[in-house]
Structure formats: structure tokens, C-alpha cells
Amino acid sequence: MAWAVNMTRACKGCGSTRALVNAHVLPHAFYARMAKADGALQHLELGRYRKKSWLGFYDPEILCSSCDNRLSILDEYGAQVLLTSFDEPARFHRDSVGRIVAIDAAHVDRDRILRFFVSILWRAALSRKGPYRNVDLHGVIK
């Protein structure tokens, strides 16, 4: 979800010239789950110094608030499915020694979760910053 408005540029989602927002590629909810006790993440990139991050990585040059808000619907579903729904022990099928051999995903809307994953790839490919600068889908997703 966007949390600040930046300079006006062409949105890479809709093409409109608008103020762009600080759009996360990986939804913020996923960063919150990975944060350390002080609330910070360790931002690591090869060849660079380790940095603390409280908000996760975002790109202020890819999406307007309208496009970012549309994607937030997918983000909420992805976070709900991936961060909470598999915490229920009844979803795990175990073998005779207790190892997890399967996870019940019958509750997951396959089309919605696939759209969520594709939206992450798409946003990563739009970004030319930080950890996503080398993501290139070669025009597969537009």
C-alpha cells in the first residue's frame, strides 16, 4: 500500500502522468513478518553495505496511487493466504513420524493467488531500483 506521494511522472501501470507513490514490489505485510525485534529489516545487496529498513523496499517511480490501490486488493489476498491461512495445524498432513508431507490448499482461490504472484513479478520488472533492477520479463507480462 502506498504511503507517500512523489513527483509527477508517467505511471508504468496506466500510462497517465500523475503523482507517483512509494509502491512496494513485495507487499509491506511480508516485510513486517520478517522484521527483527526492533522492527527493522536487514537490507542486503551483493557488493553493498548492509542497511536497516523499517518499511521494506519500495520504488517511488513506478505506480500512481490508483494503480497501487488496485494491486493492494491482490496484496491483501496474497498476505491473507500466505501469511495466515497456513498457520492452522489442521492444514498439514503428516507421515507416521510427524513430517509434513502435504498442505491442504483447498481454501485458496487459484486464480487470485496466481494473479498476486504475477503482480509481484510485474512490479519487480517495472522497478529499476535496488534488488529488482535486474528483473527482466522480456515482455512476457505487460
Ligand SMILES: [Zn+2]
Ligand atoms: Zn497508474
